[in-house]
Amino acid sequence: xxxxxxxxxxxxxxxxxxxxxxxxxxxxxxxxxxxxxxxxxxxxxxxxxxxxxxxxxxxxxxxxxxxxxxxxxxxxxxxxxxxxxxxxxxxxxxxxxxxxxxxxxxxxxxxxxxxxxxxxxxxxxxxxxxxxxxxxxxxxxxxxxxxxxx
Amino acid sequence: xxxxxxxxxxxxxxxxxxxxxxxxxxxxxxxxxxxxxxxxxxxxxxxxxxxxxxxxxxxxxxxxxxxxxxxxxxxxxxxxxxxxxxxxxxxxxxxxxxxxxxxxxxxxxxxxxxxxxxxxxxxxxxxxxxxxxxxxxxxxxxxxxxxxxxxxxxxxxxxxxxxxxxxxxxxxxxxxxxxxxxxxxxxxxxxxxxxxxxxxxxxxxxxxxxxxxxxxxxxxxxxxxxxxxxxxxxxxxxxxxxxxxxxxxxxxxxxxxxxxxxxxxxxxxxxxxxxxxxxxxxxxxxxxxxxxxxxxxxxxxxxxxxxxxxxxxxxxxxxxxxxxxxxxxxxxxxxxxxxxxxxxxxxxxxxxxxxxxxxxxxxxxxxxxxxxxxxxxxxxxxxxxxxxxxxxxxxxxxxxxxxxxxxxxxxxxxxxxxxxxxxxxxxxxxxxxxxxxxxxxxxxxxxxxxxxxxxxxxxxxxxxxxxxxxxxxxxxxxxxxxxxxxxxxxxxxxxxxxxxxxxxxxxxxxxxxxxxxxxxxxxxxxxxxxxxxxxxxxxxxxxxxxxxxxxxxxxxxxxxxxxxxxxxxxxxxxxxxxxxxxxxxxxxxxxxxxxxxxxxxxxxxxxxxxxxxxxxxxxxxxxxxxxxxxxxxxxxxxxxxxxxxxxxxxxxxxxxxxxxxxxxxxxxxxxxxxxxxxxxxxxxxxxxxxxxxxxxxxxxxxxxxxxxxxxxxxxxxxxxxxxxxxxxxxxxxxxxxxxxxxxxxxxxxxxxxxxxxxxxxxxxxxx
Ligand code: FES
Ligand code: FES
Numbered sequence: 001x002x003x004x005x006x007x008x009x010x011x012x013x014x015x016x017x018x019x020x021x022x023x024x025x026x027x028x029x030x031x032x033x034x035x036x037x038x039x040x041x042x043x044x045x046x047x048x049x050x051x052x053x054x055x056x057x058x059x060x061x062x063x064x065x066x067x068x069x070x071x072x073x074x075x076x077x078x079x080x081x082x083x084x085x086x087x088x089x090x091x092x093x094x095x096x097x098x099x100x101x102x103x104x105x106x107x108x109x110x111x112x113x114x115x116x117x118x119x120x121x122x123x124x125x126x127x128x129x130x131x132x133x134x135x136x137x138x139x140x141x142x143x144x145x146x147x148x149x150x
Numbered sequence: 151x152x153x154x155x156x157x158x159x160x161x162x163x164x165x166x167x168x169x170x171x172x173x174x175x176x177x178x179x180x181x182x183x184x185x186x187x188x189x190x191x192x193x194x195x196x197x198x199x200x201x202x203x204x205x206x207x208x209x210x211x212x213x214x215x216x217x218x219x220x221x222x223x224x225x226x227x228x229x230x231x232x233x234x235x236x237x238x239x240x241x242x243x244x245x246x247x248x249x250x251x252x253x254x255x256x257x258x259x260x261x262x263x264x265x266x267x268x269x270x271x272x273x274x275x276x277x278x279x280x281x282x283x284x285x286x287x288x289x290x291x292x293x294x295x296x297x298x299x300x301x302x303x304x305x306x307x308x309x310x311x312x313x314x315x316x317x318x319x320x321x322x323x324x325x326x327x328x329x330x331x332x333x334x335x336x337x338x339x340x341x342x343x344x345x346x347x348x349x350x351x352x353x354x355x356x357x358x359x360x361x362x363x364x365x366x367x368x369x370x371x372x373x374x375x376x377x378x379x380x381x382x383x384x385x386x387x388x389x390x391x392x393x394x395x396x397x398x399x400x401x402x403x404x405x406x407x408x409x410x411x412x413x414x415x416x417x418x419x420x421x422x423x424x425x426x427x428x429x430x431x432x433x434x435x436x437x438x439x440x441x442x443x444x445x446x447x448x449x450x451x452x453x454x455x456x457x458x459x460x461x462x463x464x465x466x467x468x469x470x471x472x473x474x475x476x477x478x479x480x481x482x483x484x485x486x487x488x489x490x491x492x493x494x495x496x497x498x499x500x501x502x503x504x505x506x507x508x509x510x511x512x513x514x515x516x517x518x519x520x521x522x523x524x525x526x527x528x529x530x531x532x533x534x535x536x537x538x539x540x541x542x543x544x545x546x547x548x549x550x551x552x553x554x555x556x557x558x559x560x561x562x563x564x565x566x567x568x569x570x571x572x573x574x575x576x577x578x579x580x581x582x583x584x585x586x587x588x589x590x591x592x593x594x595x596x597x598x599x600x601x602x603x604x605x606x607x608x609x610x611x612x613x614x615x616x617x618x619x620x621x622x623x624x625x626x627x628x629x630x631x632x633x634x635x636x637x638x639x640x641x642x643x644x645x646x647x648x649x650x651x652x653x654x655x656x657x658x659x660x661x662x663x664x665x666x667x668x669x670x671x672x673x674x675x676x677x678x679x680x681x682x683x684x685x686x687x688x689x690x691x692x693x694x695x696x697x698x699x700x701x702x703x704x705x706x707x708x709x710x711x712x713x714x715x716x717x718x719x720x721x722x723x724x725x726x727x728x729x730x731x732x733x734x735x736x737x738x739x740x741x742x743x744x745x746x747x748x749x750x751x752x753x754x755x756x757x758x759x760x761x762x763x764x765x766x767x768x769x770x771x772x773x774x775x776x777x778x779x780x781x782x783x784x785x786x787x788x789x790x791x792x793x794x795x796x797x798x799x800x801x802x803x804x805x806x807x808x809x810x811x812x813x814x815x816x817x818x819x820x821x822x823x824x825x826x827x828x829x830x831x832x833x834x835x836x837x838x839x840x841x842x843x844x845x846x847x848x849x850x851x852x853x854x855x856x857x858x859x860x861x862x863x864x865x866x867x868x869x870x871x872x873x874x875x876x877x878x879x880x881x882x883x884x885x886x887x888x889x890x891x892x893x894x895x896x897x898x899x900x901x902x903x904x905x906x907x908x909x910x911x912x913x914x915x916x917x
Contacts, residue, residue, distance in 0.1 A: 032176040033169025035401075037351045038433040042840035045351055073169035084164040091805025093163030094813065095648025097351040097401030100169045122848045129840070131349050131402050132648055134812035135848040137805070 005065045007031065008075030016062045022048070023057040026072065033073045033100040037129070044128035047101035048072050054105045056127075073100040079107050082148065086141035094132035102128045106142055118143065154661040154802050154868045160653040161672060162399070162646075172399035174371040178357040179426035183212055185415050186265035186429070188254040188272060189439060190247035193281035193509040193833030194293065197245050197274060200255060205268035210260040212423065214272065215415065217243040217255075224300045225385045227410035228476040228514065229374040231623050231684055233304035235567025237316055237475040239296050242385060242414045247276075248295055248473035249509050250834040251438035256415050258427065281509035283833045285470035286447065288314045288506035295473065295507040307479045307567060308504070316475035317505040319482060323559050324498025326451075329462035333453030337535050340449045341527040342899040343882070345442035345470075345827035346820070347837070348516060349845050352401020353436045354411040357428030358420035366421050367394045373407045373647050374685030375675045381410060382417050393417075397675035403647035404817070405515035406441055408687050409476055437838040441514030442827050444481050444505070445470045448527040458541045460493050460550040465528070467503035472512035478505040480566045481513070484520030487570065488616055488769070489528050491558035493550050499560070509833050515687060518878040521616055522818060526900060529612035529883030534896065543887070544584060544593070547613055552771075554578040566688070571621045573766040577871065579797035579859045580613060583773035587611065587795040590855055591775040598891035604782060607790070610888025611775045614879035617767040618872035619690030626695030627681035627761035628702040630659060632710060634748035636741035637669040640702075643683025644695035645675045649874055650806040651691040655699045657802050658867050662703030664727025681759055689872035692802060694764050696867035701760035709756050713747055714738065768863050770798040770871045774815070774880030778888050785908030787889070789819065791853040796876060797861045800869035804858070807873045811856045814877020820846045822882040824901050 004013050007026070016025050023046045026034045034057055037045035046058040049071035073080050083103045087093045102125070109116070109124045116124070121142060130138065166172050202214040220242040228236040243253055254274055259265040280293045296311040303309035308318030330336055358368045366388065372378050375395040383390040400407060412429035419427040431440070451464040467485050471478040486501035536543040552558065554575055562572035588594065591609055599608035629641040640659045646652040656670045663670070674680060683695055707725070714723045720732035731737045738746075747754055775793040780786070794811050801807035824844050828836045837843035862869035882900055890896050895910040 028180070032171045035173070035175075035352070036430075037353070038840045040433065040839045040841045043351060043433075073167070077168060080168045081164065084167040085159070087167060088159030088163050089157070089805075091160070091650075091803070091809045093160050093167060094650065094806075094809055095350070095352070095400060095402040096163060096166035097173065097648070099163070099167040103167050126847050126849050129351065129845065129847060131351050131404070131817070131845060132813045133809055134814075134816035134854055135846075135851050136812055136854045137809055139848065 003062050003066050005068050005070055007070045008072060014062065018063055020062045021058055022060040022062050022065050025062040026057060031072050031074065035097065045098055045101050047105055049104055049108055052108060054108045071104065073104050076104065076107050083145050086144045090137045090141040092133055092137040092141045098128060098130045106145065110146055116146065151661055151868065153657045153667060155800055155804060157805060158653065158657055158667060158803055160650050160806065161656055161667065162652060166399065173352055173401055174355045174357065174369050174398050175430055177369050177398055178428045179359050182357055182426040182428040183258050183260065183419060184262050184265050185256055185258050185412065185419055185427050186262065186269060187256045188269050190250055190252040190254050192247060192276055192278055193250050193283065194279040195247050195276035196279060197247065197254065198277050199275040201273040204271040205257060208264055208268050210264040211268050212258040215243065215256040215258065217241065217245050222300055223385060225381055226476060227474070229377045229408040229410060232380060235307055235479050236477055237301060237303050237307065237309050239301040240474050242418070249511055251511060252473060258419050281833050282314060283509060283829065285445065285468065285506050285508045288508050289504065295509065314507045315504050316471045316507050317479035317482060318503065319479065320502035321563050322500040326462050326464045326498045326500040329498040330451060330453040330464065333461050334456040335535065335538050336451065336453045337531065337538055338449065338451040339531050339534060339898060340447065341530060343446050343523040343526055344900050345445045345513065346516065346825050347437055347442055347827055347843055348404045348406035350402030350404055350406055353431040353433060354407065354440055355430040356413050356416045357426065358416050359426040360420060360424050365392050365394055366417060367396065368413065368417055369396050369398055370413060371400050371407055372397055373403045373645050373687055375645060375677055376643060376682055377685060378410070378413060379677050382413060385414055386418055386421065388421055394678045397645055400647040403686065404517045405519065405687065407647065408515040408685065409441060411440055433840060434838050437843060438511060438835045441476065442511055443516040444513035446523045448523065450527050450531040452531055452535045454535060454539060458539050458546050458549055460495065461497050463490060463493065463496055463499045465490065465501045469505040470508050470510065470513060471505050472508055472510040474512040475507065476512055476514040481520040483564055483566065485524035487560055487564035488521040489524035491560045492552055492613060492615055494552045494556055494558035495550055510829060511835060517814065517817065517875050519875065521614065522821065522879045522882065525612060525614050525879045526882035526886065530886045530898065533887045533890065544588065547584060548581065551580055551613060552578055553581060566620045566623065571766055577768065577797065577799060577861045577863045578771055579861050580771045580773065582859045583771060583795040583797055584613065586857065586859060587773040587775045587793050590793045591777055591791065593775065596777065605779045606782060606892040607779050608888045608892035609775060609777050610884045610891055611773060612880040612883035612887065613773050614876060615769040615771050616689055616872065616876040616879065617769055618693035619764045619767055620688050621764040621767050624684035624688065624690055624694055625761055625763045626683045626698040627759060628699040629681050629757060629759040630702045630706045631755060631757035632706065632744055634745050636744045637671065638663065640670050640672045640699065641680045642672065642674045642695060642699065643680045644691050645683065645686040647686050649686065649810060650803060651686065651695065653806060654692055654802045655695060658696050658699045659703045661868065662700060663707060689875045692870050693866050693872050694762055696870060698760055698762035700867040701762060702758055705758040705760055709758055710743065713756070714743060717743060717746065766865065768865060768871050770796065770873055770876045772796040772876050772880065774884045776881065776884040776888050780889065780892050780907065782911065785904040785911060787823065787904065789852060791855060793855045794877060795857055795859060796873065797859050798873040798876065799861050799863035799866050799871035801858050802868060802870050807858065808856045810873045811877035812854050814875065815854060815881060816846050816851055818878040818881030821900060822885040822902055824903055826901050
């Protein structure tokens with residue numbers, strides 16, 4: 001079947017099966033920044049924005065994305081660059097496997113929460129697991145990015 | 151220093167965060183055949199019959215591979231140097247399955263759906279065998295897990311498969327029993343550590359294709375590309391020269407990607423069919439069918455005199471290597487060799503025991519590599535001894551622990567599977583680490599605990615050491631070439647698995663060559679293009695590979711100075727990284743020089759390659775301090791802060807070094823608090839998803855205070871030692887000690903869960 005959606009502001013028509021998940025459809029179509037980390041919707045590595053809201057693409061059927069606006073990190077390059085530079089400053093990038101999806105979620109959070117406390121930030125991002133950094137350096141970088149009004 | 155020990159962004163972090171294709175599966179051929187493994191539902195069984203007729207009829211199914219397709223060449227998947235200290239006890243596929251999740255057969259098809267359909271159609275008949283599921287009963291059990299005659303050791307490691315012993319070891323200095331009998335205070339305690347899962351976020355994955363020279367090209371998420379190439383060549387009988395292993399970006403390893411996973415099957419399929427093939431582990435497979443940390447039982451006896459001088463350590467250890475013996479002996483030895491020298495003033499010390507096979511998921515390399523297990527036992531026992539001595543545990547450590555310029559006989563006796571290397575502690579800032587940590591956590595005010603009503607606040611601590619590579623065994627090397635326009639390529643076999651070695655090694659080269667990071671283009675781990683390196687394990691990259699880069703960069707400096715002297719017709723030429731100047735004040739820039747030798751006159755490619763093998767393994771040291779709040783009603787522990795004070799020599803990249811410690815601490819806290827690989831009565835893994843196996847999330851971690859003391863290790867590049875593993879060692883003991891300081895309850899079996907604490911509180915109340 002054919003499913004039409006907008007990915008990073010481009011209208012796309014994807015050929016897929018009714019049982020296909022958005023994660024696999026995107027990866028098969030070369031949006032490789034969206035990655036898989038688990039089978040149980042626990043890791044957050046597959047996060048994309050659907051109409052601006054972070055969702056785990058491993059549990060969204062491709063058909064459910066029909067007509068939706070999908071954003072991957074490729075679609076927010078300028079903001080990702082800003083976030084990435086704060087990460088670089090804090091040494092918060094290790095293996096990086098969690099980073100594209102984390103950047104997307106942080107970007108969405110900045111739009112959603114006004115001046116959040118560190119507790120609120122932790123709560124918002126709790127579904128974005130990271131096994132390398134111990135989280136604290138990431139959060140230092142994220143707080144700096146949230147304070148960046150440029 | 152301008153680049154080393156300065157804030158330097160990682161060379162790859164930004165591009166990865168922005169979503170560039172980077173990891174193994176991002177680079178797979180889109181038309182790859184899918185290789186999918188049928189996994190054993192039984193803990194121990196013999197395959198009697200396989201009927202794959204129906205499956206083979208499915209359109210899209212290319213083949214079904216069983217043990218009959220492979221010659222019976224046993225190998226080890228450990229991913230170590232050669233000859234390996236791990237037994238050769240694994241076949242690509244075998245007629246025995248030895249744990250739930252072991253490989254029965256593999257189907258190869260055009261997509262995942264058809265492979266799964268095929269798996270459901272295949273009928274396998276098993277003869278069930280009695281599994282060995284209790285590692286304390288494994289030795290001389292009536293079930294023998296490796297009865298096959300082909301299994302063997304490469305050199306003596308105490309391999310006795312007919313007794314279910316994968317390896318055994320014994321060492322002693324002095325007469326422990328005699329010393330203990332003369333001690334005023336003796337304690338004997340037994341500790342258990344659990345299996346822990348690595349949970350790197352990128353699952354194990356590999357893909358392969360044939361190139362236009364008919365060579366096998368393997369993209370692999372691995373920590374050891376060179377060992378991988380060798381093992382695949384030996385295991386599948388493909389000439390080494392026909393194999394190229396490329397390690398793209400790796401999404402975390404922690405030891406789990408030192409070993410072999412689907413590589414043999416995928417390589418076989420592509421080599422045999424000529425078609426691209428791939429395998430990506432599901433998270434369930436990562437849990438069930440890769441590796442865990444070795445679970446252990448450790449009996450520790452300590453003896454001291456009345457004044458608190460530690461006189462003897464007797465340490466018996468039983469380790470569970472699961473169904474296959476990867477890293478059986480070497481992890482076991484590290485329990486002793488990277489823990490016991492912390493208390494180097496004892497009169498006698500003994501370390502001995504066995505590593506046994508069971509029908510559990512195999513254990514393998516895992517950050518800390520035995521040191522975290524040993525540290526939990528010894529550093530818990532030390533606090534218990536202090537209680538009996540009536541002595542402050544910090545004073546006890548200050549009196550008894552390793553100090554700079556001292557040594558321990560253990561270094562010479564115990565290496566990695568073989569004898570070790572004697573060394574003096576040229577750098578050991580443990581005293582300073584302890585002192586600084588006390589201040590940062592406010593020890594004197596908070597020790598042992600403070601009752602705050604519903605909660606009790608307490609602190610606990612532990613000290614630790616690790617190593618920096620494996621001396622005389624593991625080699626790293628680097629090639630540097632100068633390009634026109636005056637920038638360099640740095641080619642290293644060293645394996646960046648996310649720890650940041652590409653950045654750190656580029657910094658070392660930039661510092662020596664007096665240039666900036668943008669002038670060093672690093673490329674790592676491609677067996678066709680980069681020089682040999684043992685890989686990322688044993689905390690070796692900064693020290694071993696870093697030293698190779700340091701040497702190569704100095705050789706390059708020498709090589710360009712030769713050219714500059716020729717061009718400037720002078721014997722005395724100075725270079726500042728940009729400009730060469732002779733004694734007459736005549737100059738030529740590096741850019742002009744490089745352009746001249748590339749295009750104009752006496753043209754040549756300047757290129758140097760240097761190698762380094764360690765002659766010692768200088769340990770990094772640290773003191774870890776934990777502050778916790780325990781809820782008296784629920785037993786729940788809240789980690790208020792974890793203070794780490796680390797001596798790892800010079801931090802080449804201070805922020806990345808901090809990241810290594812932070813990440814290690816949190817992974818260690820996971821093991822200390824809740825991570826637990828658990829099996830059903832029949833030996834099936836219960837904790838086989840991120841739902842059933844909890845790793846720390848960001849709400850579990852409130853604060854980490856990580857600092858480094860000034861330290862300069864002469865033998866390291868710019869004074870550096872290693873920092874990749876040391877962070878993981880202290881949390882279990884520090885937490886156990888803090889729980890004791892709060893409640894007077896000693897928990898000797900990891901993980902220290904709220905449930906265990908609460909049960910102990912209730913039991914204490916009843917008494
Ligand atoms: S892949 Fe883990 S949450 Fe989607
Ligand atoms: S950086 Fe490796 S998982 Fe987050």
